[in-house]
Amino acid sequence: MKLKINLPYAFVFLLSPCFSQDTKFSVHGYLNQAYGQSDRYQYYGIPEEGTIDLRNIALQFNLKYGLKNSLVIQMNSRRVGESPVGEFIDDVELDWGFYQYEHDETLSLKVGKVPLPLGIYNEIRDVGTVLPFYRIPTNVYGEGTWTSETVDGVVVSKSWMPGEWMLDLDLFYGGWDSVTSQSADSYTPVRNEDATGFQFWVTLPGERWRFGVHSHRRRPTEAFDETIGRDHQDISIGSVEGEYEHFLFRGEYVRATFEPEGSSWKAWYLHLGTSFSEKWALNFMRSRGRITLVVPFFATGSGDYDDDALGLNYSFTPRQVLKFEYHRTEGYSVEDLSPDFFFEPPVRLDYFLISFSASF
Amino acid sequence: MPGKPFWAHILFVCFLVVIPTTLLTPAQTEPGYRIVVHPDNPGATITKKELKNIFLKRMAKWPHGEPIIPVDLSLDSSVRKAFTRDIHKRSTTSINAYWQKRLFSGKGVPPSTFREETAVLDYVKNNPGAIGYISGAGDAEGVKILKVIP
Numbered sequence: 424m425k426l427k428i429n430l431p432y433a434f435v436f437l438l439s440p441c442f443s444q445d446t447k448f449s450v451h452g453y454l455n456q457a458y459g460q461s462d463r464y465q466y467y468g469i470p471e472e473g474t475i476d477l478r479n480i481a482l483q484f485n486l487k488y489g490l491k492n493s494l495v496i497q498m499n500s501r502r503v504g505e506s507p508v509g510e511f512i513d514d515v516e517l518d519w520g521f522y523q524y525e526h527d528e529t530l531s532l533k534v535g536k537v538p539l540p541l542g543i544y545n546e547i548r549d550v551g552t553v554l555p556f557y558r559i560p561t562n563v564y565g566e567g568t569w570t571s572e573t574v575d576g577v578v579v580s581k582s583w584m585p586g587e588w589m590l591d592l593d594l595f596y597g598g599w600d601s602v603t604s605q606s607a608d609s610y611t612p613v614r615n616e617d618a619t620g621f622q623f624w625v626t627l628p629g630e631r632w633r634f635g636v637h638s639h640r641r642r643p644t645e646a647f648d649e650t651i652g653r654d655h656q657d658i659s660i661g662s663v664e665g666e667y668e669h670f671l672f673r674g675e676y677v678r679a680t681f682e683p684e685g686s687s688w689k690a691w692y693l694h695l696g697t698s699f700s701e702k703w704a705l706n707f708m709r710s711r712g713r714i715t716l717v718v719p720f721f722a723t724g725s726g727d728y729d730d731d732a733l734g735l736n737y738s739f740t741p742r743q744v745l746k747f748e749y750h751r752t753e754g755y756s757v758e759d760l761s762p763d764f765f766f767e768p769p770v771r772l773d774y775f776l777i778s779f780s781a782s783f
Numbered sequence: 784m785p786g787k788p789f790w791a792h793i794l795f796v797c798f799l800v801v802i803p804t805t806l807l808t809p810a811q812t813e814p815g816y817r818i819v820v821h822p823d824n825p826g827a828t829i830t831k832k833e834l835k836n837i838f839l840k841r842m843a844k845w846p847h848g849e850p851i852i853p854v855d856l857s858l859d860s861s862v863r864k865a866f867t868r869d870i871h872k873r874s875t876t877s878i879n880a881y882w883q884k885r886l887f888s889g890k891g892v893p894p895s896t897f898r899e900e901t902a903v904l905d906y907v908k909n910n911p912g913a914i915g916y917i918s919g920a921g922d923a924e925g926v927k928i929l930k931v932i933p
Contacts, residue, residue, distance in 0.1 A: 453887065547884050668874070782887075
Protein backbone atom coordinates (compact mmCIF):
# COMPACT_ATOMS: atom_id res chain seq x y z
CA MET A 424 0.00 0.00 0.00
CA LYS A 425 1.35 3.37 -0.97
CA LEU A 426 0.91 6.31 1.34
CA LYS A 427 1.24 9.77 -0.11
CA ILE A 428 1.31 12.81 2.16
CA ASN A 429 2.67 16.05 0.85
CA LEU A 430 5.07 17.07 3.56
CA PRO A 431 4.69 20.83 3.01
CA TYR A 432 1.23 20.55 4.50
CA ALA A 433 2.81 19.47 7.73
CA PHE A 434 3.65 23.13 8.23
CA VAL A 435 0.14 23.71 9.46
CA PHE A 436 1.03 21.63 12.49
CA LEU A 437 4.11 23.69 13.09
CA LEU A 438 2.12 26.88 12.87
CA SER A 439 -0.43 25.62 15.33
CA PRO A 440 -0.24 27.30 18.71
CA CYS A 441 0.00 25.17 21.82
CA PHE A 442 -3.27 23.47 22.54
CA SER A 443 -5.21 25.14 25.31
CA GLN A 444 -7.91 23.87 27.59
CA ASP A 445 -10.45 25.00 24.98
CA THR A 446 -9.21 22.40 22.50
CA LYS A 447 -11.91 20.19 20.97
CA PHE A 448 -11.05 17.15 18.90
CA SER A 449 -13.49 15.19 16.75
CA VAL A 450 -13.23 12.40 14.21
CA HIS A 451 -15.66 11.87 11.34
CA GLY A 452 -15.69 9.70 8.24
CA TYR A 453 -17.63 8.25 5.36
CA LEU A 454 -17.75 5.22 3.09
CA ASN A 455 -19.10 5.05 -0.45
CA GLN A 456 -18.92 1.57 -1.98
CA ALA A 457 -20.44 0.52 -5.32
CA TYR A 458 -20.83 -2.31 -7.78
CA GLY A 459 -21.12 -1.19 -11.40
CA GLN A 460 -21.69 -2.97 -14.69
CA SER A 461 -22.21 -1.80 -18.25
CA ASP A 462 -24.07 -3.60 -21.02
CA ARG A 463 -21.12 -3.17 -23.39
CA TYR A 464 -17.69 -1.52 -23.33
CA GLN A 465 -16.02 0.21 -20.38
CA TYR A 466 -17.28 3.56 -19.14
CA TYR A 467 -15.57 5.60 -16.38
CA GLY A 468 -13.98 2.46 -14.97
CA ILE A 469 -17.14 0.33 -15.19
CA PRO A 470 -16.52 -2.71 -17.43
CA GLU A 471 -18.97 -5.02 -19.14
CA GLU A 472 -18.16 -7.85 -16.72
CA GLY A 473 -18.83 -5.55 -13.73
CA THR A 474 -16.62 -4.35 -10.90
CA ILE A 475 -16.86 -3.88 -7.17
CA ASP A 476 -13.66 -1.85 -7.17
CA LEU A 477 -15.54 1.48 -6.87
CA ARG A 478 -15.02 2.99 -3.47
CA ASN A 479 -14.37 6.14 -1.46
CA ILE A 480 -13.41 6.06 2.19
CA ALA A 481 -12.42 9.15 4.15
CA LEU A 482 -11.44 9.87 7.71
CA GLN A 483 -11.49 13.44 9.01
CA PHE A 484 -9.67 14.76 12.06
CA ASN A 485 -10.92 18.10 13.30
CA LEU A 486 -9.07 20.00 15.97
CA LYS A 487 -10.51 23.28 17.20
CA TYR A 488 -8.77 25.40 19.80
CA GLY A 489 -10.63 28.33 21.19
CA LEU A 490 -13.26 30.05 19.09
CA LYS A 491 -11.06 31.17 16.22
CA ASN A 492 -8.49 28.52 15.31
CA SER A 493 -8.91 25.06 13.86
CA LEU A 494 -6.92 22.45 12.04
CA VAL A 495 -8.67 19.99 9.75
CA ILE A 496 -7.12 16.95 8.09
CA GLN A 497 -8.95 14.47 5.88
CA MET A 498 -7.37 11.29 4.52
CA ASN A 499 -9.03 9.25 1.81
CA SER A 500 -8.78 6.02 -0.11
CA ARG A 501 -10.37 6.02 -3.55
CA ARG A 502 -10.87 3.28 -6.12
CA VAL A 503 -12.19 4.05 -9.62
CA GLY A 504 -12.63 0.55 -11.03
CA GLU A 505 -10.82 -0.07 -14.31
CA SER A 506 -10.49 3.63 -15.12
CA PRO A 507 -7.07 4.73 -16.41
CA VAL A 508 -7.37 7.66 -13.98
CA GLY A 509 -6.63 5.09 -11.24
CA GLU A 510 -3.00 5.09 -12.33
CA PHE A 511 -2.64 8.56 -10.79
CA ILE A 512 -4.39 7.78 -7.51
CA ASP A 513 -2.52 6.39 -4.51
CA ASP A 514 -4.13 3.88 -2.17
CA VAL A 515 -4.22 6.41 0.64
CA GLU A 516 -3.93 10.14 0.05
CA LEU A 517 -4.19 13.37 1.94
CA ASP A 518 -7.61 14.55 0.79
CA TRP A 519 -7.16 17.93 2.35
CA GLY A 520 -5.52 19.55 5.33
CA PHE A 521 -5.66 23.17 6.35
CA TYR A 522 -5.46 25.68 9.13
CA GLN A 523 -8.48 27.94 9.57
CA TYR A 524 -8.73 31.27 11.31
CA GLU A 525 -12.28 32.46 11.97
CA HIS A 526 -12.30 36.17 12.63
CA ASP A 527 -15.99 35.87 13.47
CA GLU A 528 -18.94 33.82 12.21
CA THR A 529 -18.93 35.74 8.90
CA LEU A 530 -15.24 35.93 7.96
CA SER A 531 -12.65 33.15 7.78
CA LEU A 532 -9.28 32.39 6.26
CA LYS A 533 -8.08 28.91 5.29
CA VAL A 534 -4.48 28.09 4.39
CA GLY A 535 -3.11 24.76 3.17
CA LYS A 536 -4.70 22.14 0.95
CA VAL A 537 -8.23 23.54 1.07
CA PRO A 538 -11.51 22.24 -0.44
CA LEU A 539 -12.07 24.21 -3.65
CA PRO A 540 -15.40 26.09 -3.64
CA LEU A 541 -16.71 25.21 -7.09
CA GLY A 542 -20.39 24.70 -7.79
CA ILE A 543 -22.78 22.60 -5.73
CA TYR A 544 -20.82 19.38 -5.52
CA ASN A 545 -17.08 19.90 -5.77
CA GLU A 546 -16.38 20.05 -2.04
CA ILE A 547 -18.55 17.00 -1.29
CA ARG A 548 -17.92 14.97 -4.43
CA ASP A 549 -17.41 11.66 -2.59
CA VAL A 550 -19.83 12.03 0.34
CA GLY A 551 -22.34 9.42 -0.75
CA THR A 552 -24.92 10.09 1.96
CA VAL A 553 -25.66 13.54 0.52
CA LEU A 554 -25.33 12.70 -3.19
CA PRO A 555 -28.32 11.63 -5.30
CA PHE A 556 -26.19 9.21 -7.33
CA TYR A 557 -22.93 7.36 -6.70
CA ARG A 558 -21.00 9.91 -8.75
CA ILE A 559 -21.53 13.61 -9.16
CA PRO A 560 -22.35 14.68 -12.76
CA THR A 561 -19.24 13.78 -14.73
CA ASN A 562 -20.02 16.15 -17.61
CA VAL A 563 -19.81 19.15 -15.30
CA TYR A 564 -17.26 17.98 -12.72
CA GLY A 565 -15.17 15.37 -14.52
CA GLU A 566 -13.93 12.21 -12.83
CA GLY A 567 -10.96 13.79 -11.10
CA THR A 568 -10.05 15.45 -14.37
CA TRP A 569 -9.78 19.06 -15.50
CA THR A 570 -10.50 20.33 -12.03
CA SER A 571 -9.66 19.41 -8.47
CA GLU A 572 -11.32 18.85 -5.15
CA THR A 573 -8.81 21.14 -3.47
CA VAL A 574 -6.62 24.17 -4.00
CA ASP A 575 -3.12 24.37 -2.53
CA GLY A 576 -3.24 27.92 -1.33
CA VAL A 577 -5.61 30.31 0.37
CA VAL A 578 -9.40 30.61 0.58
CA VAL A 579 -11.06 33.65 2.16
CA SER A 580 -14.76 33.32 2.94
CA LYS A 581 -17.18 36.10 3.82
CA SER A 582 -20.92 35.96 4.51
CA TRP A 583 -23.58 38.64 4.73
CA MET A 584 -27.16 38.33 5.95
CA PRO A 585 -29.11 41.40 4.80
CA GLY A 586 -32.60 40.76 6.18
CA GLU A 587 -33.71 37.25 5.24
CA TRP A 588 -31.21 37.01 2.37
CA MET A 589 -27.85 35.27 2.60
CA LEU A 590 -24.80 36.10 0.53
CA ASP A 591 -21.67 33.93 0.63
CA LEU A 592 -18.44 34.77 -1.13
CA ASP A 593 -15.29 32.64 -1.38
CA LEU A 594 -12.12 34.00 -2.95
CA PHE A 595 -9.22 31.67 -3.65
CA TYR A 596 -5.69 31.64 -4.96
CA GLY A 597 -3.29 28.74 -5.47
CA GLY A 598 -2.68 25.69 -7.58
CA TRP A 599 -3.57 22.02 -7.87
CA ASP A 600 -2.72 18.76 -9.55
CA SER A 601 -5.15 17.22 -12.00
CA VAL A 602 -5.08 14.93 -14.98
CA THR A 603 -6.19 15.76 -18.47
CA SER A 604 -7.15 13.46 -21.29
CA GLN A 605 -6.09 13.18 -24.88
CA SER A 606 -8.67 10.46 -25.31
CA ALA A 607 -10.83 8.25 -23.08
CA ASP A 608 -7.99 5.78 -22.53
CA SER A 609 -5.09 8.17 -22.11
CA TYR A 610 -4.47 10.66 -19.32
CA THR A 611 -1.59 12.96 -18.47
CA PRO A 612 -0.86 14.64 -15.12
CA VAL A 613 -1.02 18.41 -15.13
CA ARG A 614 0.03 20.96 -12.54
CA ASN A 615 -2.18 24.05 -12.52
CA GLU A 616 -0.66 27.22 -11.14
CA ASP A 617 -1.82 30.76 -10.39
CA ALA A 618 -5.44 29.72 -10.11
CA THR A 619 -7.47 32.75 -9.10
CA GLY A 620 -11.22 32.75 -8.75
CA PHE A 621 -14.36 33.01 -6.70
CA GLN A 622 -17.60 31.28 -5.78
CA PHE A 623 -20.58 33.47 -4.94
CA TRP A 624 -23.93 32.24 -3.59
CA VAL A 625 -27.17 34.11 -3.11
CA THR A 626 -29.72 32.34 -0.90
CA LEU A 627 -33.26 33.68 -1.13
CA PRO A 628 -35.43 34.35 1.95
CA GLY A 629 -36.79 31.09 3.30
CA GLU A 630 -33.56 29.29 2.34
CA ARG A 631 -35.35 27.17 -0.27
CA TRP A 632 -33.52 28.49 -3.32
CA ARG A 633 -29.96 29.51 -3.91
CA PHE A 634 -28.09 30.66 -6.99
CA GLY A 635 -24.37 30.49 -7.52
CA VAL A 636 -21.66 31.71 -9.84
CA HIS A 637 -18.12 30.39 -9.99
CA SER A 638 -15.29 31.57 -12.15
CA HIS A 639 -11.55 31.01 -12.20
CA ARG A 640 -8.51 31.28 -14.41
CA ARG A 641 -5.57 28.92 -14.13
CA ARG A 642 -2.31 28.21 -15.91
CA PRO A 643 -1.52 24.58 -16.74
CA THR A 644 2.23 23.99 -16.58
CA GLU A 645 2.40 20.57 -18.21
CA ALA A 646 -0.37 20.38 -20.80
CA PHE A 647 -0.61 17.18 -22.83
CA ASP A 648 0.02 19.08 -26.00
CA GLU A 649 2.26 22.02 -26.72
CA THR A 650 -0.56 23.99 -28.27
CA ILE A 651 -3.65 23.05 -26.29
CA GLY A 652 -4.29 24.76 -22.97
CA ARG A 653 -0.70 25.95 -22.75
CA ASP A 654 -1.30 29.52 -21.69
CA HIS A 655 -4.39 29.56 -19.52
CA GLN A 656 -7.83 28.07 -19.05
CA ASP A 657 -10.98 29.86 -17.94
CA ILE A 658 -13.80 28.04 -16.16
CA SER A 659 -17.23 29.46 -15.33
CA ILE A 660 -20.10 27.66 -13.63
CA GLY A 661 -23.67 28.80 -12.96
CA SER A 662 -25.67 26.87 -10.36
CA VAL A 663 -29.22 26.79 -9.09
CA GLU A 664 -30.58 24.67 -6.26
CA GLY A 665 -34.10 24.47 -4.84
CA GLU A 666 -35.14 22.32 -1.90
CA TYR A 667 -38.65 21.70 -0.61
CA GLU A 668 -40.17 19.18 1.76
CA HIS A 669 -40.42 16.44 -0.85
CA PHE A 670 -38.73 17.90 -3.92
CA LEU A 671 -35.22 18.83 -4.83
CA PHE A 672 -34.08 20.60 -7.98
CA ARG A 673 -30.52 21.22 -9.06
CA GLY A 674 -29.05 22.48 -12.29
CA GLU A 675 -25.59 23.62 -13.32
CA TYR A 676 -23.93 24.86 -16.46
CA VAL A 677 -20.18 24.89 -17.01
CA ARG A 678 -18.22 26.66 -19.70
CA ALA A 679 -14.49 26.11 -20.03
CA THR A 680 -12.45 27.85 -22.66
CA PHE A 681 -8.85 27.15 -23.51
CA GLU A 682 -6.34 27.72 -26.22
CA PRO A 683 -6.19 27.51 -29.21
CA GLU A 684 -8.89 30.16 -29.39
CA GLY A 685 -12.30 28.75 -30.10
CA SER A 686 -11.77 25.55 -28.12
CA SER A 687 -14.25 24.93 -25.33
CA TRP A 688 -16.09 22.48 -23.11
CA LYS A 689 -19.73 23.29 -22.37
CA ALA A 690 -21.94 21.07 -20.27
CA TRP A 691 -25.04 21.13 -18.12
CA TYR A 692 -27.19 18.87 -16.02
CA LEU A 693 -30.67 19.07 -14.54
CA HIS A 694 -31.54 16.98 -11.53
CA LEU A 695 -35.00 16.46 -10.08
CA GLY A 696 -35.32 14.50 -6.87
CA THR A 697 -38.35 13.56 -4.86
CA SER A 698 -38.57 11.88 -1.48
CA PHE A 699 -41.89 10.18 -1.04
CA SER A 700 -41.16 9.14 2.53
CA GLU A 701 -38.31 9.49 5.03
CA LYS A 702 -36.82 6.30 3.56
CA TRP A 703 -37.34 6.44 -0.20
CA ALA A 704 -36.17 8.95 -2.79
CA LEU A 705 -36.32 8.93 -6.55
CA ASN A 706 -33.88 10.93 -8.69
CA PHE A 707 -33.75 11.82 -12.38
CA MET A 708 -30.87 13.51 -14.07
CA ARG A 709 -30.28 14.61 -17.64
CA SER A 710 -26.81 15.78 -18.56
CA ARG A 711 -25.30 17.01 -21.80
CA GLY A 712 -21.78 18.10 -22.74
CA ARG A 713 -20.06 19.27 -25.89
CA ILE A 714 -16.37 19.63 -26.60
CA THR A 715 -15.13 21.83 -29.41
CA LEU A 716 -11.48 21.53 -30.27
CA VAL A 717 -9.62 23.72 -32.72
CA VAL A 718 -6.43 22.24 -34.12
CA PRO A 719 -4.63 25.00 -36.02
CA PHE A 720 -4.05 24.37 -39.71
CA PHE A 721 -5.97 21.10 -39.43
CA ALA A 722 -9.65 21.12 -38.42
CA THR A 723 -12.25 21.99 -35.81
CA GLY A 724 -13.96 19.00 -34.25
CA SER A 725 -16.77 18.64 -31.77
CA GLY A 726 -18.29 15.79 -29.83
CA ASP A 727 -21.39 15.37 -27.67
CA TYR A 728 -21.57 13.57 -24.33
CA ASP A 729 -25.00 12.60 -22.97
CA ASP A 730 -25.99 10.88 -19.75
CA ASP A 731 -29.54 10.25 -18.55
CA ALA A 732 -29.98 8.67 -15.17
CA LEU A 733 -32.74 7.30 -12.96
CA GLY A 734 -32.00 6.34 -9.37
CA LEU A 735 -33.88 4.94 -6.41
CA ASN A 736 -32.45 5.50 -2.92
CA TYR A 737 -33.36 3.86 0.36
CA SER A 738 -32.17 5.44 3.62
CA PHE A 739 -31.85 3.02 6.51
CA THR A 740 -31.03 6.15 8.51
CA PRO A 741 -30.03 9.61 7.22
CA ARG A 742 -26.44 8.39 7.46
CA GLN A 743 -26.83 4.98 5.79
CA VAL A 744 -28.11 5.00 2.23
CA LEU A 745 -28.51 2.28 -0.40
CA LYS A 746 -28.78 3.40 -4.04
CA PHE A 747 -29.70 1.77 -7.28
CA GLU A 748 -29.18 3.78 -10.43
CA TYR A 749 -29.50 3.15 -14.14
CA HIS A 750 -27.76 5.30 -16.75
CA ARG A 751 -28.06 5.61 -20.50
CA THR A 752 -25.07 7.36 -21.99
CA GLU A 753 -23.82 8.31 -25.41
CA GLY A 754 -20.49 9.93 -26.15
CA TYR A 755 -16.76 9.38 -26.34
CA SER A 756 -15.89 8.39 -22.76
CA VAL A 757 -15.69 4.71 -23.67
CA GLU A 758 -12.32 3.65 -22.34
CA ASP A 759 -11.78 0.41 -24.25
CA LEU A 760 -12.78 1.85 -27.62
CA SER A 761 -11.54 5.41 -27.20
CA PRO A 762 -13.44 6.79 -30.20
CA ASP A 763 -12.12 9.96 -31.81
CA PHE A 764 -14.78 12.65 -32.12
CA PHE A 765 -13.02 14.12 -35.13
CA PHE A 766 -13.72 11.03 -37.19
CA GLU A 767 -16.14 8.70 -35.42
CA PRO A 768 -19.74 8.78 -34.18
CA PRO A 769 -20.51 8.67 -30.43
CA VAL A 770 -20.89 5.32 -28.69
CA ARG A 771 -24.04 4.47 -26.80
CA LEU A 772 -24.23 2.20 -23.77
CA ASP A 773 -26.24 1.57 -20.60
CA TYR A 774 -24.81 0.91 -17.17
CA PHE A 775 -26.05 0.52 -13.63
CA LEU A 776 -24.61 1.01 -10.16
CA ILE A 777 -25.65 -0.35 -6.78
CA SER A 778 -23.97 1.49 -3.95
CA PHE A 779 -24.00 1.80 -0.19
CA SER A 780 -23.01 4.97 1.65
CA ALA A 781 -22.48 5.57 5.33
CA SER A 782 -21.05 8.40 7.39
CA PHE A 783 -20.45 9.24 11.02
CA MET B 784 -33.82 -0.75 -24.56
CA PRO B 785 -34.96 1.94 -27.05
CA GLY B 786 -34.83 5.63 -26.03
CA LYS B 787 -38.46 6.62 -25.76
CA PRO B 788 -39.65 3.76 -23.53
CA PHE B 789 -36.85 4.56 -21.06
CA TRP B 790 -38.23 8.03 -20.43
CA ALA B 791 -41.78 6.84 -20.70
CA HIS B 792 -41.06 4.57 -17.74
CA ILE B 793 -39.63 7.48 -15.78
CA LEU B 794 -42.72 9.60 -16.38
CA PHE B 795 -44.93 6.68 -15.51
CA VAL B 796 -43.21 6.19 -12.18
CA CYS B 797 -43.19 9.92 -11.50
CA PHE B 798 -46.83 10.60 -12.09
CA LEU B 799 -48.41 7.36 -10.96
CA VAL B 800 -46.33 6.52 -7.91
CA VAL B 801 -44.22 9.34 -6.59
CA ILE B 802 -46.42 12.41 -6.76
CA PRO B 803 -49.60 10.82 -5.36
CA THR B 804 -47.56 9.20 -2.60
CA THR B 805 -46.01 12.55 -1.80
CA LEU B 806 -49.33 14.32 -1.67
CA LEU B 807 -50.83 11.66 0.56
CA THR B 808 -48.06 11.84 3.14
CA PRO B 809 -49.83 12.59 6.44
CA ALA B 810 -48.98 15.67 8.46
CA GLN B 811 -46.89 14.93 11.52
CA THR B 812 -48.03 15.86 14.98
CA GLU B 813 -45.45 17.89 16.85
CA PRO B 814 -44.80 17.34 20.53
CA GLY B 815 -43.56 20.35 22.47
CA TYR B 816 -40.04 21.23 23.49
CA ARG B 817 -38.40 23.58 25.95
CA ILE B 818 -35.21 25.56 25.50
CA VAL B 819 -32.74 25.13 28.35
CA VAL B 820 -29.68 27.22 29.20
CA HIS B 821 -27.26 27.54 32.11
CA PRO B 822 -28.80 29.19 35.22
CA ASP B 823 -26.31 32.07 34.96
CA ASN B 824 -27.52 33.01 31.49
CA PRO B 825 -29.15 36.46 31.97
CA GLY B 826 -31.67 36.01 29.12
CA ALA B 827 -35.35 35.24 29.62
CA THR B 828 -36.57 34.95 26.05
CA ILE B 829 -35.16 33.89 22.69
CA THR B 830 -36.53 34.30 19.18
CA LYS B 831 -36.98 31.49 16.66
CA LYS B 832 -34.57 33.23 14.31
CA GLU B 833 -31.92 33.33 17.05
CA LEU B 834 -32.47 29.64 17.75
CA LYS B 835 -32.11 28.83 14.07
CA ASN B 836 -28.87 30.78 13.80
CA ILE B 837 -27.50 29.28 17.01
CA PHE B 838 -28.19 25.67 16.03
CA LEU B 839 -26.79 26.25 12.51
CA LYS B 840 -23.75 27.86 14.18
CA ARG B 841 -24.28 31.21 12.49
CA MET B 842 -24.39 32.97 15.84
CA ALA B 843 -21.37 32.33 18.04
CA LYS B 844 -21.82 34.52 21.14
CA TRP B 845 -24.57 35.43 23.59
CA PRO B 846 -25.39 39.13 23.92
CA HIS B 847 -23.48 39.08 27.26
CA GLY B 848 -20.35 37.82 25.45
CA GLU B 849 -20.27 34.17 26.46
CA PRO B 850 -19.52 31.76 23.57
CA ILE B 851 -22.62 29.75 22.63
CA ILE B 852 -22.40 25.96 22.76
CA PRO B 853 -25.50 24.36 21.20
CA VAL B 854 -26.20 20.69 21.85
CA ASP B 855 -28.62 18.50 19.92
CA LEU B 856 -30.56 15.36 20.66
CA SER B 857 -29.97 12.40 18.33
CA LEU B 858 -31.57 12.32 14.88
CA ASP B 859 -34.22 9.78 15.80
CA SER B 860 -35.47 11.78 18.80
CA SER B 861 -39.10 12.90 18.48
CA VAL B 862 -38.21 16.07 20.43
CA ARG B 863 -35.49 16.89 17.94
CA LYS B 864 -37.91 16.31 15.07
CA ALA B 865 -40.39 18.71 16.65
CA PHE B 866 -37.71 21.30 17.38
CA THR B 867 -36.29 21.06 13.85
CA ARG B 868 -39.71 21.31 12.25
CA ASP B 869 -40.65 24.34 14.32
CA ILE B 870 -37.37 26.25 14.18
CA HIS B 871 -35.80 25.25 10.85
CA LYS B 872 -39.05 24.47 9.00
CA ARG B 873 -37.34 21.36 7.68
CA SER B 874 -37.00 17.67 8.41
CA THR B 875 -34.15 16.27 10.50
CA THR B 876 -32.96 14.50 7.34
CA SER B 877 -32.58 17.85 5.61
CA ILE B 878 -30.71 19.38 8.55
CA ASN B 879 -28.51 16.28 8.76
CA ALA B 880 -27.68 16.71 5.05
CA TYR B 881 -26.84 20.38 5.70
CA TRP B 882 -24.35 19.38 8.40
CA GLN B 883 -22.90 16.52 6.36
CA LYS B 884 -22.15 18.99 3.57
CA ARG B 885 -20.64 21.50 6.01
CA LEU B 886 -18.60 18.83 7.78
CA PHE B 887 -17.14 17.09 4.76
CA SER B 888 -16.41 20.32 2.92
CA GLY B 889 -14.40 21.51 5.91
CA LYS B 890 -16.79 24.34 6.74
CA GLY B 891 -17.89 23.37 10.20
CA VAL B 892 -18.68 20.67 12.71
CA PRO B 893 -22.28 20.07 13.85
CA PRO B 894 -23.31 20.57 17.47
CA SER B 895 -22.54 17.72 19.84
CA THR B 896 -25.35 15.20 20.00
CA PHE B 897 -26.75 13.40 23.05
CA ARG B 898 -29.07 10.43 23.05
CA GLU B 899 -30.75 11.17 26.38
CA GLU B 900 -32.35 14.37 27.66
CA THR B 901 -30.66 13.84 31.01
CA ALA B 902 -27.31 14.11 29.24
CA VAL B 903 -28.42 17.41 27.68
CA LEU B 904 -29.47 18.71 31.08
CA ASP B 905 -26.17 17.65 32.68
CA TYR B 906 -24.18 19.30 29.89
CA VAL B 907 -26.15 22.56 30.07
CA LYS B 908 -25.84 22.66 33.87
CA ASN B 909 -22.07 22.38 33.67
CA ASN B 910 -21.34 24.72 30.72
CA PRO B 911 -22.24 28.43 31.10
CA GLY B 912 -22.62 29.04 27.35
CA ALA B 913 -24.58 25.87 26.55
CA ILE B 914 -28.08 25.73 25.09
CA GLY B 915 -30.21 22.69 24.39
CA TYR B 916 -33.79 21.55 24.16
CA ILE B 917 -35.79 18.96 26.03
CA SER B 918 -39.35 17.65 25.88
CA GLY B 919 -42.29 19.71 27.06
CA ALA B 920 -42.75 17.76 30.26
CA GLY B 921 -40.43 16.38 32.92
CA ASP B 922 -37.81 17.57 35.33
CA ALA B 923 -35.66 20.56 34.41
CA GLU B 924 -34.02 21.27 37.74
CA GLY B 925 -30.71 23.12 37.70
CA VAL B 926 -31.22 24.76 34.30
CA LYS B 927 -33.07 27.82 33.10
CA ILE B 928 -35.96 27.65 30.65
CA LEU B 929 -36.03 30.34 27.96
CA LYS B 930 -39.35 31.43 26.53
CA VAL B 931 -39.46 31.10 22.75
CA ILE B 932 -40.96 34.09 20.97
CA PRO B 933 -41.69 34.40 17.23
